[in-house]
Amino acid sequence: MDLSKLTIVEARRALDAKEYSALDLTNAYLENIAERDGEIHAYLEVWADSAREEAKKADEMIARGESKPLTGIPIAVKDNILIKGRIASSSSKILENYRASYDATVITKLKAQGAVFLGRTNMDEFAMGSSTENSAYGPTKNPLDTSRVPGGSSGGSAAAVAANMALAALGSDTGGSIRQPASHCGLVGLKTTYGSVSRFGLMPMGSSLDQIGPLTKTIEDARILFSAIAGHDPNDSTSLKAFESKATGKRIGVPRAFLEKGIDPDVKKVFDETLERLAKSGATLVDVDMPNLPYALPVYYIVCPAEVSTNLARYDGIRYGLSVPGATVQEVYTKTRAAGFGPEVRRRILIGTFVLSSGYSDAYYRKARSVRSLIRADFARAFESVDAVAMPTAPGPAFKIGEKASDPLAMYLEDIFSVTANLAGVPAISVPGGTVTRDGTNLPVGFQLIGPWQGEETLFTIGSDIERTR
Numbered sequence: 347m348d349l350s351k352l353t354i355v356e357a358r359r360a361l362d363a364k365e366y367s368a369l370d371l372t373n374a375y376l377e378n379i380a381e382r383d384g385e386i387h388a389y390l391e392v393w394a395d396s397a398r399e400e401a402k403k404a405d406e407m408i409a410r411g412e413s414k415p416l417t418g419i420p421i422a423v424k425d426n427i428l429i430k431g432r433i434a435s436s437s438s439k440i441l442e443n444y445r446a447s448y449d450a451t452v453i454t455k456l457k458a459q460g461a462v463f464l465g466r467t468n469m470d471e472f473a474m475g476s477s478t479e480n481s482a483y484g485p486t487k488n489p490l491d492t493s494r495v496p497g498g499s500s501g502g503s504a505a506a507v508a509a510n511m512a513l514a515a516l517g518s519d520t521g522g523s524i525r526q527p528a529s530h531c532g533l534v535g536l537k538t539t540y541g542s543v544s545r546f547g548l549m550p551m552g553s554s555l556d557q558i559g560p561l562t563k564t565i566e567d568a569r570i571l572f573s574a575i576a577g578h579d580p581n582d583s584t585s586l587k588a589f590e591s592k593a594t595g596k597r598i599g600v601p602r603a604f605l606e607k608g609i610d611p612d613v614k615k616v617f618d619e620t621l622e623r624l625a626k627s628g629a630t631l632v633d634v635d636m637p638n639l640p641y642a643l644p645v646y647y648i649v650c651p652a653e654v655s656t657n658l659a660r661y662d663g664i665r666y667g668l669s670v671p672g673a674t675v676q677e678v679y680t681k682t683r684a685a686g687f688g689p690e691v692r693r694r695i696l697i698g699t700f701v702l703s704s705g706y707s708d709a710y711y712r713k714a715r716s717v718r719s720l721i722r723a724d725f726a727r728a729f730e731s732v733d734a735v736a737m738p739t740a741p742g743p744a745f746k747i748g749e750k751a752s753d754p755l756a757m758y759l760e761d762i763f764s765v766t767a768n769l770a771g772v773p774a775i776s777v778p779g780g781t782v783t784r785d786g787t788n789l790p791v792g793f794q795l796i797g798p799w800q801g802e803e804t805l806f807t808i809g810s811d812i813e814r815t816r
């Protein structure tokens with residue numbers, strides 16, 4: 347079997363036709379991981395033995411004629427999603443030895459289908475970052491050019507799929523962490539409608555922004571994985587009671603004014619060419635005025651750290667993971683957090699605590715929330731006349747390891763186009779649009795489509811036109 351061409355759809359067909367077994371398939375991935383991951387470092391831990399056991403169980407399901415879409419499909423899981431009995435560290439020192447005591451709802455659903463879990467993937471610590479360089483366990487390399495980052499924060503998941511070390515992967519997206527690595531690794535990445543996929547068992551970063559979603563090679567594979575993990579969950583109070591996605595049409599809004607500056611010219615060219623291809627395949631392009639989009643990045647970098655500072659208060663050296671002894675409880679807190687958190691996490695906690703503090707919360711946090719409503723309103727207005735809004739996923743292609751690591755603002759600018767969807771709670775997909783050449787290597791560039799609430803099917807439909815015409 348040629349793993350580089352394999353999709354979930356094709357593997358499903360071959361497994362059900364008994365052309366090979368789920369165990370053969372899992373072994374092929376494990377071999378490739380053994381060969382390649384020494385260099386790439388997509389995985390923090392590979393579960394070879396249990397993966398083989400799960401594959402054997404999947405083979406029994408297939409033999410009984412009980413196969414489901416993901417039975418025997420080998421997938422990788424981001425290190426911030428809980429699997430009972432497994433270490434889940436969020437790539438942080440503070441949770442280095444933390445073992446999950448229950449399954450995340452998405453894992454329960456995948457286990458019920460008989461999916462195979464290959465291992466947990468590297469990420470920026472607690473999902474803060476855009477390059478996977480903020481991992482406490484060292485960076486992941488982009489399999490397409492190992493001098494470059496795979497994007498982040500789900501960089502390990504993206505690299506695993508791009509290097510054929512998993513057939514698909516789960517990531518989480520708070521401000522672009524599925525779509526931006528998908529863009530940099532030539533994959534499809536879906537940020538799902540807020541509330542469509544349960545967050546139960548996902549370590550929270552920004553609770554009003556976080557969603558779990560798929561990283562896959564094709565749109566159809568993304569749809570399959572999304573259908574498997576979506577649905578109401580009483581354990582998540584923000585989970586939608588009923589989720590129904592229907593494709594509407596192919597009118598695509600382009601917020602031209604927002605795209606005038608800050609984009610690499612080659613990336614802009616790929617974006618414009620992709621729009622042209624869509625127009626040729628039957629889409630209507632409409633200019634949309636979304637005047638508040640330029641505020642999305644500053645709003646995100648107030649709302650997100652605010653939520654981070656409260657969510658991460660739970661890592662106190664007593665309830666979870668690392669505990670550094672001290673003479674007083676206060677000393678345990680400070681010593682544990684100083685030893686356990688990396689620089690970016692500490693920066694966000696400081697910013698978040700500041701913007702929430704009395705005397706400043708009106709000027710920063712409340713103001714940011716008001717502007718967030720204006721951004722939501724921009725989308726609502728746009729979706730009165732279009733079915734999706736298009737923009738690049740990221741302003742540039744994959745950058746060099748180390749290039750932005752010491753410049754937080756340069757790193758934050760990577761998220762300028764992706765944070766908009768999280769602030770509005772709407773779904774967004776990154777689909778490979780084309781490539782740009784850097785140092786003689788062709789690097790993939792993602793095309794982003796943002797849909798209305800529950801508009802996933804529209805994104806899949808328009809996305810398939812991009813896929814077909816590439």
Ligand code: GLN
Pocket residue numbers: 473474475476498499518519520521522523524551650761
């Ligand atoms: N890069 C963004 C950040 O650092 C988004 C991260 C994410 O989506 N988890 O906050």
